[in-house]
Amino acid sequence: MPSFTSPTKDTQFVLHDVLNIQESGIPGFDELERDFTGAVLTEAGKVADNVLHPLNVVGDKEGCRLENGVVYTPTGFKEAFEQMKEGGWTGLDMPEEFGGQNMPYVIGTAVGEYFSAANQAFTMYQGLTHGAASAILAHGTDAQKATYLPNMVSCEWTGTMNLTEPHCGTDLGLMRTKAELQEDGSYKISGQKIFISSGEHDMAENIIHLVLAKVPGGPEGIKGVSLFIVPKFLVNEDGSLGARNGATVGNIEEKMGIHGNSTCVMNYDEATGYLLGDLNKGMRAMFTMMNEARLGVAMQGLAQAEAAYQNALIYAKDRLQGRDVTGVKNPEGPADPLIVHPDIRRNLMDQKSFAEGARAFVLWGATMIDKAHRSEDKDADGLISLLTPVLKGFLTDKGYDMTVQAQQVYGGHGYIEEWGMSQYTRDARIAMIYEGANGVQALDLVGRKLAQDGGKHVMAFFELVKNFCKENADISEDYAKDFIDPLKSASKDLQAAGMFFMQNGMKNPNHALAGSNDFMHMFGHVCLGLMWAMMAKSAQAALDAGTTDADFYTTKIATGRYYMARQLCSTKLHLARIETGADTVMALDAEQF
Amino acid sequence: MPSFTSPTKDTQFVLHDVLNIQESGIPGFDELERDFTGAVLTEAGKVADNVLHPLNVVGDKEGCRLENGVVYTPTGFKEAFEQMKEGGWTGLDMPEEFGGQNMPYVIGTAVGEYFSAANQAFTMYQGLTHGAASAILAHGTDAQKATYLPNMVSCEWTGTMNLTEPHCGTDLGLMRTKAELQEDGSYKISGQKIFISSGEHDMAENIIHLVLAKVPGGPEGIKGVSLFIVPKFLVNEDGSLGARNGATVGNIEEKMGIHGNSTCVMNYDEATGYLLGDLNKGMRAMFTMMNEARLGVAMQGLAQAEAAYQNALIYAKDRLQGRDVTGVKNPEGPADPLIVHPDIRRNLMDQKSFAEGARAFVLWGATMIDKAHRSEDKDADGLISLLTPVLKGFLTDKGYDMTVQAQQVYGGHGYIEEWGMSQYTRDARIAMIYEGANGVQALDLVGRKLAQDGGKHVMAFFELVKNFCKENADISEDYAKDFIDPLKSASKDLQAAGMFFMQNGMKNPNHALAGSNDFMHMFGHVCLGLMWAMMAKSAQAALDAGTTDADFYTTKIATGRYYMARQLCSTKLHLARIETGADTVMALDAEQF
Structure with missing residues (x-):
C-alpha cells in the first residue's frame, strides 16, 4: 500500500x-x-x-x-x-x-x-x-444563485458538467441535445451526454447538472449552443426538494483509472432545465471558468507525479539491490539501496525537479487568476490565458510520464496492483485527455493564444523572462552560469519557434500547427526554467540570510541545477522539430497511411 | 472492439x-x-x-x-x-x-x-x-533433451523461467531458493519464486519449470547459482507422467495488464529438480538465450505499438471532428475526419515511422542471431550482443509511448475500456520491466557492452554506418539530404557521447552511468535512422525499377523522411544531457531527497 x-x-x-x-x-x-x-x-x-x-x-x-x-x-x-x-x-x-x-x-x-x-x-x-x-x-440570476449556491458550496448538492456526446467531444458544434422552451420559461432537455464525471452517486441529496444543448431553430453549430441548469430533483420555492427530474444515469463507464469516480452516460428525457446565462451563449458561459478548470487539471498532473514520486523515493531508499560502482554504501547489508545507482538517481531527479517546478508553476498561475479577478487586471488575465494551455498540456503530459518513471523504479513490483504504482499511472492518464485533450491545448496555444491581442501577452512573457534575467544576473557567477544562462538560451529558442510560426504560418497555417505540440512543451520547459531560477534565487537569499534550515535550501538549489542542466535543454530538440515545418508531417494523403 | x-x-x-x-x-x-x-x-x-x-x-x-x-x-x-x-x-x-x-x-x-x-x-x-x-x-544432456524437448516443442508441455524472488530481481546473487543434492543425483528444491509468467494454467498436461537455486555450501552470491529442471509432474522412464512434484502456485498476481497470462507466485517445497548444465553456472545457462529473449521482448514493444497504431489510424480516418484549417475536406459531412489535423497527423506519423522502423530493426537483429548461430559468426554475435540492450530498452520504451499516443487519438474514448486502447497501453507497460528492466539494459549497454572485446563491436557498428553512408551518398541529392546527412549527424552525436564516456568514465564511472539511459535512446535512434536509410534506398530502387506498387514505396520514403526530420534529431538532446555528466545527477545525498 x-x-x-x-x-x-x-x-x-x-x-x-x-x-x-x-x-x-x-x-x-x-x-x-x-x-x-x-x-x-x-x-x-x-x-x-x-x-x-x-x-x-x-x-x-x-x-x-x-x-x-x-x-x-x-x-x-x-x-x-x-x-x-x-x-x-x-x-x-x-x-x-x-x-x-x-x-x-x-x-x-x-x-x-x-x-x-x-x-x-x-x-x-x-x-x-x-x-x-x-x-x-x-x-446565474440572483434567484438561481440563491437557489443553488449555498447547497453547492457546502456540497450538500454536487454538480456536473455535461458537454460531450457520443459523436462529439472537441467539436461541440455537432451537438444534438435539444432544449425546447416551455410556456413557463423553462426548457425541456432531451439527449444523451457521455463521460459525465460524478454524474450520479450516493453522496449528495441532489445533483445539479449543467448541460449544453441547442434550442431548435437557433443558429447553426456552436453559435446555437446554450447552457442549462438541470437538477436531479427539482427545487421547490421554499428550497425543499421536489419532483425527480428526467435526468438519469444510463451506464457507468469502465475506465483505465479513476475508478472511484462515477463516469456516467447521462440520459436527459424531457428533463426540466433552466437557462443559465444568455441564450446561444452557452459556450461562453461554460468556458468563463476555463482557465481555472484547466489549471485545476494541470494541478492533477503535478499531484499524481508528487504522490508517485514520494513512493518511488521510499522504495529506492529501502530496496537493496546491487552495489554502488564507486564503492559499497551499505557494507552491513547484502546489497546497497537502489538510490545509489546513477540511473535510478536520474529517474528520481527527473521526478523531483518536475514536481517542485510544477508546483511553483501551478501556484504562480493561480495567483495570476486571483490577480485577474480580484484586481481586474487585464494583463494578468491575458498572461494566464496564454499560459493555461501550457499549464494543462505540459504538466499533464509530463506528470503522466513521471508516474511511469516512478513505477519503473519498482521493477516488477511496479506492474502488480498490490504496490499501488500502477494506479498512479492509470489515474494520471485521464488528465491528458479531459478538459480539452492536450492536442487541443497545443492548438489553442499556437492557433489562438499566441496572436491574441496582437501578440501582446506572449511579448509580455518574454519581457518578464528578460527582465528577470537582467535583474538577477549578478547574484553570483554560479547562479548566472547555472540558472540565468540556460534560461536565456531556452527563452531564445522559444522566441525562435514563435518567429518561425510567424514567418511560415502565414503561407500555410500547418507550418505552425504541425509544431504546436512541440511548442507547448518547449514553452512549458521555459516556464519551469523560470520557476527554478526564481526558486534558486529565493533559496540562495535564505542561505545568505543565515537560515537554520540550510539543508532544505541547498537541496532546492541542487534540484534546480539538475532541471536546468538536464531538462531545460529539451527546448533545442523541440525547436529543431518545429523548424522542419509541416512538409514531412503532411506529406501523405490520408489514403496512403 | x-x-x-x-x-x-x-x-x-x-x-x-x-x-x-x-x-x-x-x-x-x-x-x-x-x-x-x-x-x-x-x-x-x-x-x-x-x-x-x-x-x-x-x-x-x-x-x-x-x-x-x-x-x-x-x-x-x-x-x-x-x-x-x-x-x-x-x-x-x-x-x-x-x-x-x-x-x-x-x-x-x-x-x-x-x-x-x-x-x-x-x-x-x-x-x-x-x-x-x-x-x-x-x-541439457541427451537424455534431458529426449525427455523434455519433443513435448515442449509441440507445447503439449509448457515451460517457465524462475528467477525473481520477493527480495531480489536484478540482483540475483541475493537468491535464497535452495537445491539439496539427493543420493540419486537429483536435487530437492525449496523456496519461493515470484512473477512467474505462465507459472500454472490449464492448457498443458505438464509444465517444465526452469528454476535458479543455490546448492548449500557453494560459492557466495551469483557464483553459487545453478539452474534446475523442475517438472510439475515427474516424467517416468517411458515418458509417461508420474508423481505430482512439490511445485505449486501460491497466488496469481493482479497486474496492470497482460491479464490473460497467469503471473504466479510459485512455491517449491522439496520439489525434485535436475541440474541443467554445470553446477554453479546457472546464470550462464539461463542467459545463453538472453539475446533472443530480449529481442523477443523488443519485438513485443513493436507489436503493441503496431496494433495500437492500426486502431488509432482507423479512428482518425473515421471520427469527424472539426475542420481542416486549410480548407474543408469533407464538405458533405458535418465535420472533417481527425486525420486532417496537423497534430493528429504528427501523432500518427510518430507511430507509423516508429513501427516500421522498429520492425526493420528487430528483423535485422534476428538475422544477426541466425548468422551468429548458423554461421558461428563471432562478429555477428558481438554486434547483436551490443545491440540487444538497445533493441530491448529503446523499442519497449518507445513502443509504450506509441501506445499512449495511439490512445490519445481517441480522446475520452481512449480512456474507457470499451474501445480497447487502454489495454494496449497497459499490456505494453510490462515490456519495459521484464527480461531486465530498461535501466538495467542501459547499464548493460554502457557498463559492459560498449567496452566488450576492447570496444570492437561498437567500432564495427560505427564502421557499418559510415560505410553505408559512403556507399549510398550518391543515390540522389534528395536522398543524401534527407537520409544520409541526418544519419551521419546522429551517428556523430553517438560517437561524441561514447567519447565523453571514455574520457570521463575513467575518473568516475558515474559520468558514464548517469548518461546510460540517454545513450541507449540515442543509440536506438541511430539504429532506426539506419533502418530508414536502408528502407528508403530499397524503396527508391523499387521505384526506379518501375514497380507496379509505387504507392507503397513512395509512402515508405515519405515516412522515412518524417523519422529523419522529426525523430532522429533527438540525438542532440541526449548528447547535451550526457555531456553534463554526473554532477547534477549525483549532487544530493540520499538523505537530502
Missing part, C-alpha cells in the same frame, strides 16, 4: 519565499500570513493524508456500482465526503455570502493538490461541484 | 527488399524464397487476426482465476492453444529432430510479432516455453 504526505513545507516555500504572496498587492492577499497559510495547509494535509489517501486504493479496487439507477460509491467515500463538508473544505475559495470562506484561488489550488494527490477520483466529486458552482456564480 | 491485421506486406518488404535475406549467405536462408516466406506469414497472419486477436479483450476482461490450486485461463484460450499446436506454430524455429520446423529465428520473430500484436498475454505461454526449451537444447 502506497503512502502519502502532503508537501506543506514546499508549498509554503513557493507561496512565501518565491511568490511573496503577502506583498503581491492582490486584494485580500495581505491577510495571507505565513502562519495562517501554514495552518490551513497543515489541516488540509491531515485530511488528505489520513482521510482521503487511505481510500485511494479502495476506490480503485471497488470502483462504482450501478444498481437500479442508483450509483454506489466505494466503501468509505460517503463518510469521507461528510468530513470534507464538515471541515469546510468544499467552499474554501467560495464567497462568504453563499457559505464559503472567501479565500483566494491560490489557496484552494494549494490545498487541492494535496486532496488530488491523496485521492484524485474522490476529489473530483467536489471539483466538478466547484466548477458548476463557479459557472452559476458568474452567470 | 479493436481490430488487427497482420502487416505481412511490410514484413516481406523488410525481409526481401531491405535485408535481402535469401542472398545473405546464412546457412538455410537460401531456401527463404519470397513466395515461401509470404505463405508462412500469410498463414500466421490468419491465426493472429482470426484466432488470437478476438481473444485479446476476452483475456483482459476475464483474467486468470485460481481455484484450489488450479489456474483457469480465460474463455477460448484452451481451444486457441490447440489450434496453435495443430498448426505447428509452437516449434517453428525448433530443430526437426524434436518435432520443430527448423526455420530460422528471423522467421519465428516475424511471425511472433503478429501473435504478440494480436494477443500478447496468450502468446507468452508459448513464448516462455520456447525460452525454456532453448535452454534445455543448449545445456
